[in-house]
Amino acid sequence: MRDLFYNVKVRHSLSWSILVLIVIGVFFGIGKATEKIDYIWQWNRMPRYILFKDDITVTTEEDGTVKTIEGKGNVFSITVKALDGGEENYALPASADISVEEGDDLYAGDTLGSYKKWRVGILLLGLWMTLKLSVISGVLGIVIGLVTGLARISSSPAPKWLAISYIELIRGTPLLVQIYIFYFFIGQVFNLSSQTAAVLALSFFAGAYVAEIVRAGIQSIHRGQMEAARSLGMNYPLAMRYIILPQALKRIMPPLAGQFISLIKDSSLVSIIAITDLTKAGREISTSTFSPFEAFFTVAALYLILTFSLSMFVQYLERRYAAGD
Amino acid sequence: MIDVTGIYKTFYTTHKVEALVDVSMHVDRGEVVVIIGPSGSGKSTLLRCLNHLETAEKGQIVIDGIELTDYRTNINKVRAEIGMVFQSFNLFPHMTVLANVTIAQTKVRRRSGSEAEKIAMELLEKVGIPEKAGVYPSQLSGGQQQRVAIARALAMQPKIMLFDEVTSALDPEMIHEVLEVMETLCREGMTMVVVSHEMGFARKVADRVIFMDEGRIVEEGTPDKIYDHPEQDRTKAFLAQIL
Numbered sequence: 001m002r003d004l005f006y007n008v009k010v011r012h013s014l015s016w017s018i019l020v021l022i023v024i025g026v027f028f029g030i031g032k033a034t035e036k037i038d039y040i041w042q043w044n045r046m047p048r049y050i051l052f053k054d055d056i057t058v059t060t061e062e063d064g065t066v067k068t069i070e071g072k073g074n075v076f077s078i079t080v081k082a083l084d085g086g087e088e089n090y091a092l093p094a095s096a097d098i099s100v101e102e103g104d105d106l107y108a109g110d111t112l113g114s115y116k117k118w119r120v121g122i123l124l125l126g127l128w129m130t131l132k133l134s135v136i137s138g139v140l141g142i143v144i145g146l147v148t149g150l151a152r153i154s155s156s157p158a159p160k161w162l163a164i165s166y167i168e169l170i171r172g173t174p175l176l177v178q179i180y181i182f183y184f185f186i187g188q189v190f191n192l193s194s195q196t197a198a199v200l201a202l203s204f205f206a207g208a209y210v211a212e213i214v215r216a217g218i219q220s221i222h223r224g225q226m227e228a229a230r231s232l233g234m235n236y237p238l239a240m241r242y243i244i245l246p247q248a249l250k251r252i253m254p255p256l257a258g259q260f261i262s263l264i265k266d267s268s269l270v271s272i273i274a275i276t277d278l279t280k281a282g283r284e285i286s287t288s289t290f291s292p293f294e295a296f297f298t299v300a301a302l303y304l305i306l307t308f309s310l311s312m313f314v315q316y317l318e319r320r321y322a323a324g325d
Numbered sequence: 326m327i328d329v330t331g332i333y334k335t336f337y338t339t340h341k342v343e344a345l346v347d348v349s350m351h352v353d354r355g356e357v358v359v360i361i362g363p364s365g366s367g368k369s370t371l372l373r374c375l376n377h378l379e380t381a382e383k384g385q386i387v388i389d390g391i392e393l394t395d396y397r398t399n400i401n402k403v404r405a406e407i408g409m410v411f412q413s414f415n416l417f418p419h420m421t422v423l424a425n426v427t428i429a430q431t432k433v434r435r436r437s438g439s440e441a442e443k444i445a446m447e448l449l450e451k452v453g454i455p456e457k458a459g460v461y462p463s464q465l466s467g468g469q470q471q472r473v474a475i476a477r478a479l480a481m482q483p484k485i486m487l488f489d490e491v492t493s494a495l496d497p498e499m500i501h502e503v504l505e506v507m508e509t510l511c512r513e514g515m516t517m518v519v520v521s522h523e524m525g526f527a528r529k530v531a532d533r534v535i536f537m538d539e540g541r542i543v544e545e546g547t548p549d550k551i552y553d554h555p556e557q558d559r560t561k562a563f564l565a566q567i568l
Contacts, residue, residue: 227378228415228474232429232481233405242428246419 034293042291046298049121049285057114058090066104066112078112126281127302133195133277134264137202141263142256144203145210150240152215163211170208176269178205183273198270206263213259217252218244250321257314261307268303278302326485326516327352327375332384334370334540344370345381346540352485357517359527359548362537363563368520371537372487375518376407389484405433408478412490414470416462416477422449423458426477434481441480448476452506468499475506486510488519522567524552536560 004010034041064082071077076092078100092098096115100106120128148166151159170178182201183194192200221244229239271280282299286292327350334345344367352358360368373379374386377393377400386393391403417425426445430436436444449455452472454465462470471491478486488507492500504526511517511530521527527534527548534551536544536559544557555561 222413222415224411224413224415225417228409228411228417229429230401231376231378231404231407231409232477233401233433234429235401238432242432243417247417250419 039293041294042289043294045289045291046285046294049123049281049295049298051124052119052121053116054119055114056117058092058096058112060090060106060108060110060112061088062086062108064088064106066100066102066106069098069100069102076113080106080112122276122281122284123278123298123302126276126278126299127306129276130264130267130278130303131306133198133202133267133270133275134260137199137206137267138260138263140199140203141206141210141259144207145214148207148211149214149218152211153218167208167211170205171212175201175205175266176272179269179273194273194275198267198273198275202263202267202270205266206259209259209262210256213252213255214248217248217255220251221247253321254314254318257310257317261310261314264306264310265303326354326356326389327518328385328387329371329375330385330387332371332374332381332386334367334374334379334381343540345374348384348537348540348542350535350542350545352516352518354516355514356532357511357515357519357530358533358535359519359521359531360535360537361520361522361527361551361563362543363566365539366537367540368537369489370540372409372489372518372520375485375487376404376409378409401433405429405481406484408475408481408483408486410471410474410478410486410488410491412493414462414467414474414494416470416474418462421459421461422454422465422473425462425473426480429477430480444480445476448479449473451479451509452476453502466499467495468502471495471499471503472506475503475510479510485516485518488517488521490520490522492521492523524567528552536563538563 060080062080062082062084064080067079067081067087069076069078071094074094076094076096076098078090078092078098080088080090082088090112092113093115096113098113099111100113106112148163151163152167154160154163179198179201182192182204183197186192186200187194187197225243225247226239229243230236234243267277268279271277271283274280276284278299282295285298286295289295329348329350332345332348333343336342336344342365346367348367348371350358350371360371362368370379374381375388375393381394384394388403389406391398393400393403416422417428420428423442423445426448427438427441430441430444431438434441446455446458449458452475454469454472457465457469457473462473465473474491491507492503495503500523504523507517507519507526508530519526519531531548533545534548535542536551536555536557538559544551544555544560551560552564555564
């Protein structure tokens with residue numbers, strides 16, 4: 001019996017069974033919990049908020065007569081001769097139901113035909129907004145962070161203390177409060193849209209963290225590198241540009257990517273200033289369907305897809321860079 | 326060529342360390358000076374003061390007629406004329422050997438890429454590893470890296486070369502190949518200041534040996550005088566330890 005317990009294979013299979021039991025337990029617990037509060041799951045309501053088929057009806061704009069209906073390639077082309085002598089052309093896809101025939105008399109607003117078209121739902125629109133805000137703020141944040149990081153390690157007091165104050169100010173206050181300040185104060189003064197205010201708030205927020213990453217990256221490069229560069233007659237900017245930064249940037253890629261993943265999650269806070277990002281989309285769905293569980297589980301899953309695929313990509317990059325060292 | 330008058334340097338780390346105390350020295354054009362001394366004696370600090378990697382607090386340093394200690398001096402211009410080789414090689418790991426030797430030529434001397442490469446290849450030939458031009462420093466042995474570092478410094482066509490314990494980090498069998506390159510430079514009439522414990526090298530090529538201890542120059546003279554007939558007790562004690 002004891003020997004059996006010390007067998008690695010046996011112990012691993014035991015461990016696997018425990019894992020499966022725990023996972024089953026968690027799902028069972030969730031099921032029980034929702035049963036207790038009489039929650040009715042309506043997952044079937046969710047897909048339409050990702051992609052849905054929209055009915056599109058094509059109507060005439062003027063009174064007239066249907067002159068011709070022609071199938072050209074994969075579109076129907078309907079020509080309507082108006083009473084005043086002019087001709088109007090309407091194009092419908094081949095899949096459309098045509099509800100008129102040649103020679104029919106029509107009034108303005110009559111239906112010519114209808115078809116179904118795939119549309120992106122509010123969740124995908126929100127996802128796109130989240131991605132857009134994160135990417136723009138991420139890029140701006142890297143620029144701000146690079147400049148601030150270099151200023152932070154400067155021996156000159158003005159850039160150094162400006163950088164320190166900025167970093168401490170941003171890192172010492174909640175992002176939510178920063179977003180409010182950018183929206184209500186800076187946004188009002190400079191008449192910014194809520195999206196611009198959000199991008200600025202996120203950029204300055206990310207910039208402070210990137211600055212610390214950049215500083216740590218530069219300081220992790222051995223002092224001898226700078227000395228060797230300077231001893232060859234390079235000035236400080238040249239040595240930074242060609243010797244220190246290329247090495248430091250390579251080293252800070254992983255933490256930088258981690259910061260970007262955080263930024264994606266942090267961007268959910270902009271939903272409070274009337275921007276329909278992924279989180280706001282979830283809230284809208286939950287209020288219109290009364291299915292908050294499904295709505296926010298879906299939102300969480302979409303965030304997870306974004307962040308998880310990014311972190312997989314980062315791991316791939318790390319492996320590639322490690323091989324190139 | 327090098328004139329140092331009464332320089333001081335103090336480090337404040339955990340406690341106050343007087344690295345250089347009233348140090349004066351003179352090196353003529355084409356002269357080879359070897360500095361020896363126990364660790365912490367200030368020999369490396371003195372060498373690093375010569376190209377302003379450390380700033381002397383008091384006193385005067387004049388290199389080839391230019392006063393280093395004058396704040397109006399463009400230090401980068403002076404450094405371009407002084408080659409330095411480090412104990413830890415300090416090659417640029419993200420660049421090939423060839424790029425290591427050309428980067429300062431193109432960015433500081435503003436030579437064209439092809440001209441810089443031609444000079445670099447000649448120098449790699451001189452230090453004996455032209456076949457390694459395309460590889461990265463991490464793929465080289467310590468001795469090879471140090472020879473690349475010498476070639477990198479020489480590529481600026483400096484008037485003075487400083488060597489800071491360049492063989493201390495090397496395996497014994499690689500010391501020889503680096504010293505050989507340095508001896509060639511001596512024969513070609515390069516002005517050199519070398520911090521090193523390699524006595525064979527010093528005897529062979531040094532015009533003068535300086536012994537330092539506790540931030541002061543204790544004794545200086547020809548290699549024969551310092552190694553065989555030292556006058557100061559501290560010099561005798563130090564030599565007794567390393568021999």
